[in-house]
Amino acid sequence: MGTLLSAALMAFASSGTASAQTIAPGALQADLRFALDTIERQHPDLAHSVTKAALERGADRVRAQLDHPMDQAEAWAKLAQLNPVLADGHLFIGLPDWRGQGAQAVRQGTGFFPFEVAIDARDHPVIVSMLGGGSTPLAGRRILRIGEHDARHVAGSLLARTHGDTPAFRRALLAQRWWLFHAKLYGTPADYDLVLSGSRKRLTVPAEHTLPAILQRDASFDRLFACRIDTDKSARLTVASFVWEDKARFFQFNRAAMRSRTASFSRRETRRNDRVQRDLSAHA
Incomplete structure (x- = not known):
């Protein structure tokens, strides 16, 4: 078993205009049912990570949100809420070709969250470097607020879409893909207003247009x-x-x-x- 890719999300990925199109509720609900049936039919030992009843309950919560047309980012944000329920390092609802699309977005001028981060045990994002690995004097500072949002709430909303079999695994994986998941849920503004540990002063940091570290590594x-x-x-x-x-x-x-x-x-x-x-x- 591996990544589960929505047929509708895959169609958008191949069209090259995912952000401009929407997916009908019926198509998303059909994809969700297909994914569940595939998992239950083909998984060699589903009970190792989740019971069938728990998976169906999680799917019911997701299904109730698939009630209007959505673009690719919103559709993924809804469907990916099954990932922590699946509790698996390799079986998850994923974005098709996120590496290729992310690199293309950078080439076309899209800026992303300006820092590489780690996620600490209390779910605070902590600055590691500039996006892509460049040094910054802010390294080691916890991010307390992002715009009008508590940073732990932001991290929690992203972890709720992150796959993995343990909380530590999900934190580590989210740290690598923070720039991507944050963009899908919160957009890609030109600037980010941040409050960091050690200061109550709001810091405005422009979006970073560098290839993220994980994309550099994977290339x-x-x-x-x-x-x-x-x-x-x-x-x-x-x-x-x-x-x-x-x-x-x-x-x-x-x-x-x-x-x-x-x-x-x-x-x-x-x-x-x-x-x-x-x-x-x-x-x-």
């Missing part, structure tokens, strides 16, 4: 897949994705890693090593 094979040989002759194999569009390159890397346990893939050097550590921590 680079060498950031996703690597093998490092340490001085103690151990190897660290990093696999940050299960897929790469250039399948030949991916399989070549995979075969080499499994075959030799000695490869330094950046320099094509080999030497004996005694241990391999596999790093899969970046997986969603």
